[in-house]
Amino acid sequence: MSEKSRLPSKFLFYLITISLFLLISSSVFLLQYSNTSFTPSSVFKLILLNGTSVYFEPLLKSRQKNLLFLPSEVPLVDAGISTTISELGCENSNSSKKLESLGKKKTIACDSTQALLRVFMYELPSEFHFGLLDWKGKENQTWPNVKNPSHIPAYPGGLNLQHSIEYWLTLDLLSSSLPTVVRPCTVVRVHNSSQADVIFVPFFASLSYNRHSKLRGKEKVSVDKKLQEELVQYLMGRDEWKRKGGKDHLIVAHHPNSMLDARKKLGSAMFVLADFGRYPAEIANIEKDIIAPYRHLVMTVHSSKSASFNERPILLYFRGAIYRKDGGKVRQELYYLLKDEKDVYFTFGSVRGNGINKASQGMASSKFCLNLAGDTPSSNRLFDAIASHCVPVIISDEIELPFEDFLDYSQFCIFVHSADAIKKGYLLNLLRGIKQETWTKMWEKLKEVVHHFEYQYPSQPGDAVDMIWQAVAHKKTSIQFKFHRKKRYDRSTSDIRAK
Numbered sequence: 001m002s003e004k005s006r007l008p009s010k011f012l013f014y015l016i017t018i019s020l021f022l023l024i025s026s027s028v029f030l031l032q033y034s035n036t037s038f039t040p041s042s043v044f045k046l047i048l049l050n051g052t053s054v055y056f057e058p059l060l061k062s063r064q065k066n067l068l069f070l071p072s073e074v075p076l077v078d079a080g081i082s083t084t085i086s087e088l089g090c091e092n093s094n095s096s097k098k099l100e101s102l103g104k105k106k107t108i109a110c111d112s113t114q115a116l117l118r119v120f121m122y123e124l125p126s127e128f129h130f131g132l133l134d135w136k137g138k139e140n141q142t143w144p145n146v147k148n149p150s151h152i153p154a155y156p157g158g159l160n161l162q163h164s165i166e167y168w169l170t171l172d173l174l175s176s177s178l179p180t181v182v183r184p185c186t187v188v189r190v191h192n193s194s195q196a197d198v199i200f201v202p203f204f205a206s207l208s209y210n211r212h213s214k215l216r217g218k219e220k221v222s223v224d225k226k227l228q229e230e231l232v233q234y235l236m237g238r239d240e241w242k243r244k245g246g247k248d249h250l251i252v253a254h255h256p257n258s259m260l261d262a263r264k265k266l267g268s269a270m271f272v273l274a275d276f277g278r279y280p281a282e283i284a285n286i287e288k289d290i291i292a293p294y295r296h297l298v299m300t301v302h303s304s305k306s307a308s309f310n311e312r313p314i315l316l317y318f319r320g321a322i323y324r325k326d327g328g329k330v331r332q333e334l335y336y337l338l339k340d341e342k343d344v345y346f347t348f349g350s351v352r353g354n355g356i357n358k359a360s361q362g363m364a365s366s367k368f369c370l371n372l373a374g375d376t377p378s379s380n381r382l383f384d385a386i387a388s389h390c391v392p393v394i395i396s397d398e399i400e401l402p403f404e405d406f407l408d409y410s411q412f413c414i415f416v417h418s419a420d421a422i423k424k425g426y427l428l429n430l431l432r433g434i435k436q437e438t439w440t441k442m443w444e445k446l447k448e449v450v451h452h453f454e455y456q457y458p459s460q461p462g463d464a465v466d467m468i469w470q471a472v473a474h475k476k477t478s479i480q481f482k483f484h485r486k487k488r489y490d491r492s493t494s495d496i497r498a499k
Ligand SMILES: *[C@@H]1O[C@H](CO)[C@@H](O)[C@H](O)[C@H]1NC(C)=O
Pocket: 049, 050, 052
């Protein structure tokens, strides 16, 4: 073949590619700006190779609605979200418009028809939730009064706290109908389960495991096991469970050992987990479940007091046990590689007692914080590092990260494959080669995103509680999609003839 005949065919190929691209992108554009609220996002996922921008469309709408209810004293430092949205080229995010709507104090409860997510919560007896915190209500009182934060039973501190996600989510639902509590309207509790998108199971599974999994006195079965058995029985008897086989149920089991007995029977539900390390893939997976951050144990460093590159003398910080089974072998090897380096700080032991303060200081004085796989792929160390604005170095090949559809962790974390990390000199060469300018960019990003990892009551826009609900809302559409598809041929022929 001659050169001449080859050229036009090449040209034709490019022309077709370009016009196909234009066709697809314009139809996607049209779809996005037409009535998106009636189209499940999973549909977009099928059309778009990269569905990122579509996912944020409902999020943005709800956020602007929410802002109407914010009082002026709530700081609107929602930098993480607004930068991401502007990066995506959404014209809707105009911060000056946002600020205009901040004048009024919220005096009405969230409107359930406007919320991103309507949640029905079972009235489980208090022994499943606040009773585990030694709270006792009056006769027939299932829930504490959350109007006054000082009356809310406190969650136990120390290591328990890292898995307290169940507590924050339940409190947020309880407060969602109180007009005086200022919080985002992402989620609203409804009292009629037929009107709910999601059914919430208010069992404090992590606390039950932490406090009651050991046999006491003459017990034959631990309280934790007994509660799980009762919970399974309760759910199997409910119409709400039978309706969709539990697929629209939300169960929080953040401690890797919580729900150990019940998880198999309840595997159709959506779980809120720390990671998938101790779950078989058919029971828990990233398709249906949600990864939530640990509640960090160290204090969040205030943005204005955060030490900069030159004010952090330690290059690399690690705290924790050195010897671990399972995926943690890399720890040992790294320890021997790094232990003699002057600017590397390896500490042993747990964070009990004064440990948390020391870790706080250590991380806040370090440029990089090591996050190594241990018994499980995840640990609260990552979230302690983020709260300390210490750039996390993640060496955990199986780790799943919270809100990753929304957050680009590569902007504020360094990922290293385990196989590379244990090569002599590899890690330190890599970290020492990172320039002050590059590090500072990551540090700035950390300060922007840190609020996505904060659990608090009342919840604030974009904090961990709000982010979890938004993640649930994303899953909701894909659950509906699958449910509707499955129903296509459900109607029996006699049913149709009768009409
Ligand atoms: C999706 O977008 C992200 C961030 O903009 C980009 O890194 C990634 O390569 C994209 N993926 C595809 C399949 O286009």
